[in-house]
Amino acid sequence: MKPPVSTRDSSTSSRQMVASVETQIKEEIAEGQSKQIQELSTIDNVENTSKKSYLDDGFIFGLEGSGLERPKGKVASIVVEGDSLETTSYQAGIVATTFALYAALSAVCVHSIASSSAGGIDIISTAEIAACVVSSWLAADLGSGILHWSVDTCMIMMRITFNVLMSLMLLSNGAVGFSLHNSVKMQPKVATPGSSTSSRQMVASIVEPPMKDDQELSVIDDEFENTSQKSYLDDGFVFGLEGSGLERPKGKVAHVVVEGDFLETTPVQFGIVATTLAFQAALAVASLYSIVSSSSGGIDMVSSTAEVAACLVSSWLAADLGSGILHWSVDNYGNGRTPIMGNIIAAFQGHHSAPWTITQREFCNNVYKLCTPFGLAPILIILGTQSFDSHPLLTLFLINFSVLEILSQEFHKWSHMTPSECPWWVNDILQKFKVTINRAPHAKHHMAPYEGNYCIVSGVHNEWLDSTGFFRRLEHVIYKLNGVESNAWKLDEKLRERTLQGLPGFQLVAADLGSGILHWSVDNYGNGRTPVLGNIIAAFQGHHSAPWTITQRQFCNNVHKLCIPFGLVPILLILGTQSFHYHPLLTLFLINFSVFEIVSQEFHKWSHMTPSECPWWANDILQKFKVAINRAPHAKHHMAPYEGNYCLVSGVHNEWLDNTGFFRRLEHAVYKLNGVESNSWKLDEKLRERTLQGDYRKPV
Numbered sequence: 155m156k157p158p159v160s161t162r163d164s165s166t167s168s169r170q171m172v173a174s175v176e177t178q179i180k181e182e183i184a185e186g187q188s189k190q191i192q193e194l195s196t197i198d199n200v201e202n203t204s205k206k207s208y209l210d211d212g213f214i215f216g217l218e219g220s221g222l223e224r225p226k227g228k229v230a231s232i233v234v235e236g237d238s239l240e241t242t243s244y245q246a247g248i249v250a251t252t253f254a255l256y257a258a259l260s261a262v263c264v265h266s267i268a269s270s271s272a273g274g275i276d277i278i279s280t281a282e283i284a285a286c287v288v289s290s291w292l293a294a295d296l297g298s299g300i301l302h303w304s305v306d307t308c309m310i311m312m313r314i315t316f317n318v319l320m321s322l323m324l325l326s327n328g329a330v331g332f333s334l335h336n337s338v339k340m341q342p343k344v345a346t347p348g349s350s351t352s353s354r355q356m357v358a359s360i361v362e363p364p365m366k367d368d369q370e371l372s373v374i375d376d377e378f379e380n381t382s383q384k385s386y387l388d389d390g391f392v393f394g395l396e397g398s399g400l401e402r403p404k405g406k407v408a409h410v411v412v413e414g415d416f417l418e419t420t421p422v423q424f425g426i427v428a429t430t431l432a433f434q435a436a437l438a439v440a441s442l443y444s445i446v447s448s449s450s451g452g453i454d455m456v457s458s459t460a461e462v463a464a465c466l467v468s469s470w471l472a473a474d475l476g477s478g479i480l481h482w483s484v485d486n487y488g489n490g491r492t493p494i495m496g497n498i499i500a501a502f503q504g505h506h507s508a509p510w511t512i513t514q515r516e517f518c519n520n521v522y523k524l525c526t527p528f529g530l531a532p533i534l535i536i537l538g539t540q541s542f543d544s545h546p547l548l549t550l551f552l553i554n555f556s557v558l559e560i561l562s563q564e565f566h567k568w569s570h571m572t573p574s575e576c577p578w579w580v581n582d583i584l585q586k587f588k589v590t591i592n593r594a595p596h597a598k599h600h601m602a603p604y605e606g607n608y609c610i611v612s613g614v615h616n617e618w619l620d621s622t623g624f625f626r627r628l629e630h631v632i633y634k635l636n637g638v639e640s641n642a643w644k645l646d647e648k649l650r651e652r653t654l655q656g657l658p659g660f661q662l663v664a665a666d667l668g669s670g671i672l673h674w675s676v677d678n679y680g681n682g683r684t685p686v687l688g689n690i691i692a693a694f695q696g697h698h699s700a701p702w703t704i705t706q707r708q709f710c711n712n713v714h715k716l717c718i719p720f721g722l723v724p725i726l727l728i729l730g731t732q733s734f735h736y737h738p739l740l741t742l743f744l745i746n747f748s749v750f751e752i753v754s755q756e757f758h759k760w761s762h763m764t765p766s767e768c769p770w771w772a773n774d775i776l777q778k779f780k781v782a783i784n785r786a787p788h789a790k791h792h793m794a795p796y797e798g799n800y801c802l803v804s805g806v807h808n809e810w811l812d813n814t815g816f817f818r819r820l821e822h823a824v825y826k827l828n829g830v831e832s833n834s835w836k837l838d839e840k841l842r843e844r845t846l847q848g849d850y851r852k853p854v
Contacts, residue, residue, distance in 0.1 A: 230703040237693070239703070241710040249710040252721035252752070256745050259728055263738035263745070270738075278545045282739055285551075289468055290743040292668075294750030295803035299670015299811070415501070419516040427518040430529035430560070437533070437542050438553045444546035457737045461547055464743075469551045470589075471614065473558035478609030478616070480559075482625050485604055486640035487632075498523055503641075509600055512567045513575065521563045528556040547739070558611055565590040566610045588612055603645030617810035626653045668747065669754045670801030670808065674817050677796060678832040679824075690715050701792055704759045705767065713755045720748040754802045757782040761789075761802075780804050795837030815850025822846065 230239060267279050442462070449458045481502065490500040501523075505512065512520065532552050536542060542549045565584075569591045573581050584590040591613040599607035606620040607613070619625065629640040630653050643650035673694070682692040693715070697704060704712065724744050728734055733741045760772050761783045768777075776782040783805040790808075791799035798812040799805065811817065821832040822845050835842035844850075 230700065230706050237689075239706045239708065239711060241708040245710040245714040248714045248717045248721070249752075252717045252725070253749070255725050256721075256749055259725070259734055260742060260745050262734045263742045266735055266738035267742075278539075278541065278548055282545070282548055283742065285468070286739050286743045287746050289464070290746035291750055291803065293743075294747045294754065295669040295801045295805070295807060296671045297668020297747070297751055298672040298754040298802040299668065299674050299800035299807075415497075417511075417515050417519060419518040423518040423522040426522045426525050426529075427560075430525040430533070431557070433533050434529070434553050434557055437536055438550060440542040441546035441550040441553070444543050445550075457731075457733060457740055461737065461740050462550065464740075465547050465551050466554055469554040470558060470612065472551075473555045473562070474609045474611035474613065475615050475619075476555065476559055477562045477611045478619060481608040481610060482628075485608070486629070486642055487638065506600065506604060509570055512563075513571045515567065517564060520567055521560050524560045524563060528559040532556045562611045565612075566596070569593050569596040569610070588614060603642040603649060605642035605646065605649060614810075617813060618806055621809050622806070623653075629653060668751065669803040670805075670811055672751070673800035673802055674820075677800065678821070678834060679830070687719075698792065698796060701762055704755075705763045707759065709756060712759055713752050716752045716755060720751040724748045750803055757804075758788070758802045761785050761787075780806055795834045795841060797834035797838065797841060813851065815845075818845045818850035822848075822850070 264283070267283065445458050445462060446455075449455045484495065484499045484502040488495060488499040489503075490496045492499050536549055536552065541552075568576050568580050568585065570593075576585075580590070585592045589612060591610050595607060595613045595616060596610065605625070607616045608625070609615045609619070626649075629643065632638055632640070633654070639650065643653065676687070676691050676694045680687060680691040681695075682688045684691050728741055728744065733744075757776075760768050760777065762785075765773050772782065777784045781804060783802055787799060787805045787808060788802070797817070799808045800817070801808045801811070818841075821835065824830055824832070825846075831842065835845065
């Protein structure tokens with residue numbers, strides 16, 4: 155029989171058990187709290203870095219402590235709160251309504267153009283519409299670049315617009331130097347003994363005699379005398395090719411190639427030039443009178459002025475391109491016996507032997523040869539069709555184009571003269587602001603094998619023509635058609651090999667500068683709190699953190715944000731002014747410009763997608779022929795400090811915009827106005843220093 159257990163002992167044991175359990179629970183709770191505190195401490199250490207939201211002042215993606223983290227892997231990253239990747243019914247409605255209204259307005263514009271033509275849509279009207287569509291495409295690319303650029307710095311959009319306008323005014327007034335080569339002095343290349351290549355490839359001295367050392371000249375003379383030379387009239391004549399070029403005369407002595415040619419103006423030459431320019435001036439006045447007569451004043455007159463200004467600028471651009479194509483053709487094909495153009499071909503090729511000769515030609519003597527193709531022919535066409543009355547804008551375009559082509563030889567002459575030899579207005583206005591070709595850019599043409607820098611009106615097209623291989627492509631086509639090789643090929647075997655290998659391949663060249671300026675502005679000025687454009691600015695800046703996110707956006711979701719500035723505003727403007735009736739071409743330009751700005755985001759999306767992810771027509775048509783921005787060029791933009799390659803429509807103008815420091819100049823002017831620095835400066839101190847010192851060029 156067991157002894158009984160006392161009640162006191164039993165209660166004591168129970169209390170001990172309870173106390174033990176409570177102690178164990180407290181220890182477990184303490185241990186759990188300790189782990190939580192440790193984890194929270196780790197998180198706090200990460201969060202304690204001085205990050206800023208896209209809504210905060212000073213937000214810059216990429217700047218330490220103020221940007222977004224780049225997520226691991228190709229995961230979509232949405233910056234703006236409440237944003238999504240799928241298209242909503244609201245977004246679809248905005249986009250569909252915008253495009254439907256634009257389609258209707260475009261149809262009305264085309265109808266107005268057809269109604270104003272006696273035979274419906276004639277050839278001239280078709281040409282006007284085509285020019286309108288292409289020019290608006292170019293303008294849209296520039297606009298997208300400005301938007302992209304502005305989105306990244308603390309400034310409201312209205313202030314940005316004011317700053318850009320004031321910047322341009324400062325540039326035109328000389329507050330910020332715009333010329334990269336105001337006082338460049340050409341230096342001659344000297345041949346060295348034993349180097350036949352160097353003597354053949356001497357750069358023609360533009361403002362200085364090519365040689366000063368008698369011993370060096372004797373080496374060159376011996377070399378040329380030992381070769382079997384050909385006349386400019388012979389087949390196979392190529393200046394610079396051993397045995398078929400002209401000797402370079404000693405000193406800065408005029409050297410006339412074509413027999414019977416001279417440097418002074420004759421009465422016949424004066425009569426040809428004076429008559430041509432007088433006729434063209436009269437036709438220009440008649441065209442302007444027709445434009446003014448059709449305007450009723452007020453907004454109508456403002457629109458007419460804008461049309462005339464656009465016409466003059468576009469004809470200036472076209473003339474520069476035309477001068478380049480002409481120069482390339484006569485430098486590379488034909489000889490002194492070529493029908494009609496023989497003397498011009500011989501003069502252009504022989505010009506390489508003594509480029510300073512042109513500086514001694516009098517005005518009419520210098521330009522009269524171009525009065526036949528660009529004077530007589532256009533005048534007869536205009537008078538025969540009376541286009542100055544039925545199509546005054548197109549007539550004005552043709553007249554200005556022709557006059558600039560004629561004067562291109564005078565612009566060419568100035569590029570070979572020293573600043574002291576030129577009138578002050580040539581140095582300080584025309585060449586400084588790149589209305590006419592400058593000395594340093596044209597000097598690059600005078601280097602064997604003379605394969606680039608052909609444009610001689612302003613030279614604005616030289617950069618992209620050469621960088622895209624435009625003339626190499628033409629030479630390749632000509633060779634495929636008839637087996638004729640360009641003179642540049644004959645002077646450089648490696649150039650011939652590269653071209654025949656198809657490097658680079660065939661593609662069309664075009665650009666829309668508007669997208670570049672637009673992109674630049676939104677990348678560098680403003681933040682998430684900027685009125686109206688805050689979400690767009692935040693989206694552009696946040697795009698740098700996960701650029702592949704855009705590839706997952708549906709079409710309407712991707713483009714709908716641009717339908718307000720480039721949809722609602724232009725449509726209200728067009729309907730309010732009824733410009734589709736009074737100025738259908740200008741209206742068509744505005745519509746096409748706006749549509750390209752809207753779809754630029756879709757082009758942008760394709761540039762981030764792999765070829766297998768894109769539609770076949772995006773790869774094989776739009777991107778191949780540079781209607782839309784390609785992958786490789788846009789990839790350059792996604793490298794800190796994100797200071798270039800802003801154009802998003804086609805991107806063809808990116809190279810010359812960056813190389814000429816276009817955006818650095820604007821940033822410098824904005825800084826001078828209000829002390830606001832671009833985001834690119836904040837990401838790259840050296841870029842800031844270079845810009846403030848006036849060095850706007852892209853570093854090599």
